[in-house]
Amino acid sequence: MIKLNLEILRRxxxxxxPHWESYEFSSQDENINLAAALTELNRTLAEPxxxxxxxxxxxxxxxxxxxENRPRLACDTPLKEFRDKIRIEPLRKFPxxxxxxxxxxxxxxxxxxxxxxxxxxAKTNGSQxxxxxxxxxxxxxxxxxxxxxxxxxEFAGMAAMVPTTRLLTALPDQQKKELFRAYRKHIYEGCxxxxxxxxxxxxxxxxxxxxxxxxxxxxxxxxxxxxx
Amino acid sequence: MQKVIIIGAGLxxxxxxxxxxxxxxxxxxxxxxNSERAQSVLAEGGINAALNTxxxxxxxxxxxxxxxxxxxxxxxxxxxxxxTYHAPEIVRWLEQLGVPFNMTESDIMLRNFxxxxxxxxxxxxxxxxxxxxxxxxxxxxxxxVSGLVQRFPHHRFIRLRIADQVCQGVSIQDDYTGEILDxxxxxxxxxxxxxxxxxxxxxxxxxxxxxxxATVFRQGVKLGNLEMLQYHPTTIGISGKRCLVTxxxxxxxxxxxxxxxxxxxHFMEEKYPELKNLMPRDVVARExxxxxxxxxxxxxxxxxxxxxxxxxxxxxxxRQEIMHYLSSDPRTNPIPVREGIHYFMGGIDTxxxxxxxxxxxxxxxECTCQYHGxxxxxxxxxxxxxxxxRKAAESILQNPxxxxxxxxxSEQEKFIPASPVLIQEISQILLSxxxxxxxxxxxETALEKLKQLSCQRTYHFYEQNRxxxxxxxxxxxxxRRESRGAHYxxxxxxxxxxxxxxxxxxxxxxxxxxxxxxxxKRADA
Numbered sequence: 001m002i003k004l005n006l007e008i009l010r011r012x013x014x015x016x017x018p019h020w021e022s023y024e025f026s027s028q029d030e031n032i033n034l035a036a037a038l039t040e041l042n043r044t045l046a047e048p049x050x051x052x053x054x055x056x057x058x059x060x061x062x063x064x065x066x067x068e069n070r071p072r073l074a075c076d077t078p079l080k081e082f083r084d085k086i087r088i089e090p091l092r093k094f095p096x097x098x099x100x101x102x103x104x105x106x107x108x109x110x111x112x113x114x115x116x117x118x119x120x121x122a123k124t125n126g127s128q129x130x131x132x133x134x135x136x137x138x139x140x141x142x143x144x145x146x147x148x149x150x151x152x153x154e155f156a157g158m159a160a161m162v163p164t165t166r167l168l169t170a171l172p173d174q175q176k177k178e179l180f181r182a183y184r185k186h187i188y189e190g191c192x193x194x195x196x197x198x199x200x201x202x203x204x205x206x207x208x209x210x211x212x213x214x215x216x217x218x219x220x221x222x223x224x225x226x227x228x
Numbered sequence: 229m230q231k232v233i234i235i236g237a238g239l240x241x242x243x244x245x246x247x248x249x250x251x252x253x254x255x256x257x258x259x260x261x262n263s264e265r266a267q268s269v270l271a272e273g274g275i276n277a278a279l280n281t282x283x284x285x286x287x288x289x290x291x292x293x294x295x296x297x298x299x300x301x302x303x304x305x306x307x308x309x310x311x312t313y314h315a316p317e318i319v320r321w322l323e324q325l326g327v328p329f330n331m332t333e334s335d336i337m338l339r340n341f342x343x344x345x346x347x348x349x350x351x352x353x354x355x356x357x358x359x360x361x362x363x364x365x366x367x368x369x370x371x372x373v374s375g376l377v378q379r380f381p382h383h384r385f386i387r388l389r390i391a392d393q394v395c396q397g398v399s400i401q402d403d404y405t406g407e408i409l410d411x412x413x414x415x416x417x418x419x420x421x422x423x424x425x426x427x428x429x430x431x432x433x434x435x436x437x438x439x440x441x442a443t444v445f446r447q448g449v450k451l452g453n454l455e456m457l458q459y460h461p462t463t464i465g466i467s468g469k470r471c472l473v474t475x476x477x478x479x480x481x482x483x484x485x486x487x488x489x490x491x492x493x494h495f496m497e498e499k500y501p502e503l504k505n506l507m508p509r510d511v512v513a514r515e516x517x518x519x520x521x522x523x524x525x526x527x528x529x530x531x532x533x534x535x536x537x538x539x540x541x542x543x544x545x546x547r548q549e550i551m552h553y554l555s556s557d558p559r560t561n562p563i564p565v566r567e568g569i570h571y572f573m574g575g576i577d578t579x580x581x582x583x584x585x586x587x588x589x590x591x592x593x594e595c596t597c598q599y600h601g602x603x604x605x606x607x608x609x610x611x612x613x614x615x616x617x618r619k620a621a622e623s624i625l626q627n628p629x630x631x632x633x634x635x636x637x638s639e640q641e642k643f644i645p646a647s648p649v650l651i652q653e654i655s656q657i658l659l660s661x662x663x664x665x666x667x668x669x670x671x672e673t674a675l676e677k678l679k680q681l682s683c684q685r686t687y688h689f690y691e692q693n694r695x696x697x698x699x700x701x702x703x704x705x706x707x708r709r710e711s712r713g714a715h716y717x718x719x720x721x722x723x724x725x726x727x728x729x730x731x732x733x734x735x736x737x738x739x740x741x742x743x744x745x746x747x748x749k750r751a752d753a
Contacts, residue, residue: 036468054265121324126331134362
């Protein structure tokens with residue numbers, strides 16, 4: 001039997017002053033996670049808590065939020081980890097829309113700024129690095145924990161580094177100059193290597209490994225080795 | 229050409245938007261959340277194409293035969309011919325977009341999948357959907373920056389705008405601000421399967437709520453084969469949903485068994501010596517249901533015999549997932565599995581050009597009734613979404629329509645989600661009628677309960693739409709008095725040639741179910 005209080009920082013709109021609400025919650029399901037708990041809680045509320053979710057199995061990144069001061073996915077947060085209460089807030093580095101929903105469009109804008117796409121055909125030939133770099137959820141947890149990232153700054157963070165690394169495994173010559181320049185400006189020069197991102201990535205992406213490889217290619221003009 | 233309006237930014241929507249952009253045609257790409265949250269990222273096992281890279285003399289014709297046979301001859305043969313013919317070029321295109329498929333020494337590696345005798349499924353370990361989506365999202369980004377693709381994330385479909393029996397456009401709502409926007413133009417629905425009709429009971433996402441299908445049905449769009457729900461044989465229950473265990477587990481050598489008299493009984497291998505554990509999903513799911521009903525206990529998926537290299541190179545992510553959710557290592561322990569709702573073969577009725585019955589409205593991807601007949605083969609869903617999106621876009625390009633800005637039919641009413649209580653009530657009724665095994669009595673009882681529920685309270689527009697869709701599903705299953713593919717009737721256990729037709733559900737004041745002939749295969753297809 002799970003029994004605790006869900007303490008949620010709520011607001012109706014971006015202009016609204018946030019306030020904490022506490023809800024008693026109990027479940028017979030010992031393995032219930034926070035996403036399922038929020039769904040159940042909302043069945044009982046006249047004004048349901050607004051939050052984003054989709055896959056419920058940590059493959060889409062929709063339900064990222066601050067849970068007990070740590071950015072996590074609600075669907076990857078079992079309630080049995082906690083006693084008495086859980087404090088739940090929206091991610092802090094993005095504009096809040098309502099309750100737990102934040103506008104993460106800066107993630108996608110940064111990828112546009114850096115021109116993260118292949119300008120022409122490019123085969124990655126089963127590259128393990130390209131595979132790992134394709135797994136990013138764009139959830140924003142790495143940016144939330146990062147001491148160097150703030151929305152609107154030059155540093156685009158690891159949520160941009162990881163997808164860029166896919167390109168670096170097979171980058172056409174014509175793109176090299178521009179992408180290397182963008183990489184240096186928006187990633188390399190901003191990263192303080194705290195690597196807190198590695199600890200919170202819900203997909204468990206080997207961010208440090210990818211960073212070493214992408215720096216090698218984009219900054220030091222080397223090739224990625226042992227990539228099969 | 230006028231901007232095309234695409235509802236849904238999963239594989240089908242992205243594929244369509246790239247095709248349009250390549251022809252210089254702009255589109256509005258509307259989705260409730262970003263593409264990274266689309267259900268397509270959950271696809272695991274792979275994508276089928278007769279690339280014949282494994283020395284097995286595979287051909288497009290084999291792929292065609294397996295697909296129509298797997299769908300028990302309900303799919304449009306001309307559409308399937310096109311799908312399978314273009315499959316190799318779709319996969320090669322993905323390769324050129326930088327998708328890191330698993331490779332042999334020199335080419336794309338293929339794996340075995342259900343209902344197919346040859347290795348035909350290209351894959352990226354067991355996260356193929358996610359890996360393909362990443363490449364496609366990058367490709368679309370190029371056109372976002374050039375201005376050809378205009379994304380509207382956090383916007384939801386409200387309703388079609390229809391005048392003179394022609395689709396004029398859509399009304400959508402900004403989920404952040406509540407603002408309603410009207411768009412005029414050709415509409416392509418890529419809104420996914422109807423998972424939200426069965427909350428917590430499917431392997432899909434919560435985003436695919438079924439509201440789009442329910443609403444357009446109410447507005448007069450015909451739906452096909454609604455009774456054809458795919459139960460995937462191997463799912464596990466996790467908090468809030470069913471979690472898929474990819475068919476690749478069996479493709480790579482996993483075996484199903486149940487305990488009988490203290491011994492492991494590999495029932496699929498005994499009953500189906502040719503394809504064994506890789507029979508089409510409808511067959512496996514039904515057999516699991518029957519052996520469990522006979523013997524009690526659980527069916528287990530045994531992957532303990534898989535070589536270490538397979539775990540490392542092909543199924544590493546599956547192992548992590550199972551360890552995470554079951555706290556059990558599949559390298560050493562068989563895992564208990566059950567059937568779970570996984571795919572909707574039925575949906576918006578389209579012809580092979582992805583046109584609906586409403587002029588200027590097209591549909592592609594899982595929201596449609598296309599390509600898969602009475603049962604979809606594993607590996608054909610991503611193919612159907614990618615090819616379908618492209619084909620729909622090509623049809624739109626060939627039939628450009630200029631819709632003048634029109635104020636007609638614009639109702640500035642906001643979307644109201646159906647109450648969770650009602651959603652649950654509808655789901656329970658549907659499950660009581662639309663299980664793996666069905667009969668007239670349970671279907672009639674379910675229909676009666678649904679009618680009572682409909683009269684119990686007053687419901688708003690979107691709730692009424694769901695009730696109508698649910699009724700159409702049950703009525704479709706009741707009318708199909710035979711067993712075929714995913715639709716198994718205890719009272720009509722045999723296939724009946726008279727029912728080798730598409731079940732059509734339409735709504736005009738009331739629901740009407742009819743059957744339509746399957747098109748003949750053209751010689752030139």
